[in-house]
Amino acid sequence: MRIILGVLFTALLLWGSDATIEVKKSVDALPSIAVEDASNDYTDGLSKRFFRVLVSDLNVLSIFNVDRDYVRADFEDEKVASVHKELNYVVRYELIDDGGVMVVKVNIINNNKVMHKLTYRLKNPKQYVFLVHNIAVAINNFMGADPVEWMKEKVIISRTTGANRSEILVTDYTLSYQFSVKRKGLNVFPKWADKSKKYFYYTNLSGGQPELRKYGIYDRSDKLILKSDGMLVCSDVSDDGKKLLLSMAPNGQPDVYEYVIAKKTVTRLTRYSGIDVNAQYMTDKKIAFISNRLGYPNVFSKKIGSKATEQMVYVGRSNSSCTAHKNYIIYKSRESSNAFSKNTFNLHLISTKTDFIRRLTVTGVNEHPLFSRDGGTVLFVKKYKNQSSIGVIRLNQNKNYLFPLKGGAIQSIDW
Amino acid sequence: MRALLYASTVAAMLIFSGCGSSEPTVDDTANANNQAEEINIVDEGGSDNSNMSSTDLDGGAANGASTLEGIEAKMSPIYFGFDQYKLADEDVDTLRQNVEMVKNDTEAANIADKYSLKLEGNCDEWGSDEYNFALGLKRAQAVKTELINDGVPAERITTVSYGASNPVCTEKTQECWSKNRRVDFKLLP
Structure with a gap:
């Protein structure tokens, strides 16, 4: 009896522990999906690029096991391509040139039956990428998955x-x-x-x-x-767009300021002889920011109008940028105290309410993290082996994706 | 032009120092032809800045380049350690050596008398975030403080940080990175 109770108690403890350490082998469990191109217009390459972006988007949705092979089809054909007959879903699209306007017809097919139809009109076909993102969001919503409006x-x-x-x-x-x-x-x-x-x-x-x-x-x-003399950066914009948080140094001293757009007033929010920068609105009345007041850069918070500051992160010796969403903060941390060892900068997610901490990246220099409005996805900049990329982290799905920039390096980003 | 600016800077210092999933269901309501969604992302019409020339913005500010080029060759930026913005003793020495060197160049001093001194703080490539920009600024500010201590009027000195945006070396070596953690001297009309 005691053994049974012990096992039950242990199971209960495990059940109640942090769900984020759950290890999933989910690839095989995800429904399969493929994309079929039925276009007779825009066949100069655009329809294939359309295919590639759509396949990429479906992959980022993280709810499908996506077949990446390019397959042609007839849009009106009731059956899917023979290579796709074993798959759960097929997305078939047709690009139509309607006097310069791109018309896109999309069918979501399951078991050789059209489950859902979509049609779009795009005045400027060069912007087809955003149309693809709209299609991916529509497919995601049709499947009832977590919102991905950020894709658009x-x-x-x-x-x-x-x-x-x-x-x-x-x-x-x-x-x-x-x-x-x-x-x-x-x-x-x-x-x-x-x-x-x-x-x-x-x-x-x-x-x-x-x-x-x-x-x-x-x-x-x-x-x-x-x-402003020295430096002047808009670190964050309030949700209503009426106030800005600035890193400014009118006297050569970098501090956090708030600018009220309608009144054109600037209010100094921090006063420290070192460095205070990169403020982010946690709420309308509270900010998170980076300061080196402990002798190294770290994440702090304070209520606007209050002198008291609160240390938010207790791990890492160089945490030099952050972003906030409700009770969560993502910060950039240098992994090595040796300036010229691997010197990797990784992103970490913490809760301001618990001891929860999760490392989000592993290699390279990872910075400029940004939450999606729903808080479920993070966009960031990754620099690794002379390549600059936009990274996407699906927090609930434990998936990371990279999209490299051809030429140059991403200095900063906003979403 | 860089030679001109460097030399002018030195001359200025001379002058200044002298001045003190759920399962989907079939959507029967979808009507493809009547529910077309209009997508319009960015108005790409008109012109953007793509036709603008990308000429160097470092505008010409002074003349007498031949004289100033000679001075530039003797000028040294002030360098900093990793994640540091305090001047080491040898940095102060370098700064003063620059000033002393220019004191004997009265022609450059006369030119520089017309300009303000701009201190440009720079960082290595480890990060392009705001903290890195602030680090560059604090470096420039450290040099400014030292110049003020030497009698240069504060109102004639401006500071700016370029973070990691203005490297003089782009190789992936420690030596190269150390060259980028620096403060440069420029003159403003």
């Missing part, structure tokens, strides 16, 4: 192209779509102005003093917001 979001990056030169690009999370919005000079730290993503803030370092400017990707307006 525009991403903005600063890409260094040489010493004192950079380019700001509007892109998608896979870097498949790239549209250059600023090429001249040194422009860094782009940050979307609000959820509409029609404007972004950025730091211009081409002149004498660092400038914070606001650029419109539709109207191409370019407005000076602030100037």
Whole structure:
């Protein structure tokens, strides 16, 4: 009896332990899916690129075992291709050139039966990548999986192209779509102005003093917001887009400031003789930020208006950037105290409510982490073996994906 | 041009120092032809900056380059240790050697009298985040403090950080990285 009770008690302990250490062998358990191209237009290569992006998206959804082979089909054919007859699902698409407008018809097929139909119209076929992401989100929603609305979001990056030169690009999370919005000079730290993503803030370092400017990707307006000696970076934008957290150094001293856009007022939030930067809104009244007040960079928090600061991370001796979402913080940490050993920078996820900590990356320099709005996915920048990539971490699915940049390096990113 | 700026900087220092899943179901309601979703991501019409030339933004600020080039050859940026922004004794010595070296160049001093001194803080490639930018700034600020201590008017010195964006060396070696952890001197009109 005691043995049985002991076993039951042990089982109970295991059941109640941190679910995040559960080891899954899930690949075989996932339903299988394949993609079939039924296009008779855009066959100059676009329909194949469409295929590749869609296969990639389905893979990132992390709910399918995706067949990567390119297969042609007839859109009206009731049966799937013979090589796909054993698979659970087939996504068949047809690209149609309707007088320059791309019409995309999509069928989701299961057991040779069309389960779901989608149709899209795209005025500019060059933006097909975002259309593919929309299709992937629709498929995900049809399957009832965790939301992946973040897939449709525009991403903005600063890409260094040489010493004192950079380019700001509007892109998608896979870097498949790239549209250059600023090429001249040194422009860094782009940050979307609000959820509409029609404007972004950025730091211009081409002149004498660092400038914070606001650029419109539709109207191409370019407005000076602030100037400051030393450094001036927009670290975060409030959810309503009405306030900015800045890293600024008007007297050569980098501290955190809050800028209220409507009033054009700047309020200093931190006062420390070392370095306080990279503030992120945890709530409207509380921020997380990076400070070296312990002699090395680490993550701290404070309520706006309060003098008290709270240390948030108790592991690592060099935690130099962070991002916050509700009760979770992701920070970048240097793994080695030896400056020139492997010197890997990895991302770690912590809860502000418990002792929970999880390492999210393993190799290379990993930085600029960003939560999706739903908090379930993290976008970051990875530098490894002279290659700069956008990384995607599906937190609940324990999956990481990389999308390399061709040429240059990603200086910073916003989502 | 770089020679001109470096030399002008030195001259300026001379002057300044002198001044003090769920299972899906069949969607029967889907009507493909009537529910087409319009997708429009970015208005790519018009022109962006792609036609702009990418010429060097380091504008010409002074003349007398032949004189200043000679001075540049003798100039030394101030270098820093990994993750450090405090001046070591030898860095202070380097800074003062630069100043002393220029004191004998009155032509460069006359040119530099018209400019402000811009201290540019730089970092190695280990990180492009805000902390790295702040580190570069603190390096520039450390040099500024030393110059002020030597009598240079604070209002004639500006600081800026380029983080890891302005490397002079791009190889993956310790020696190369150490060359990038530096403060450069420039002159502003």
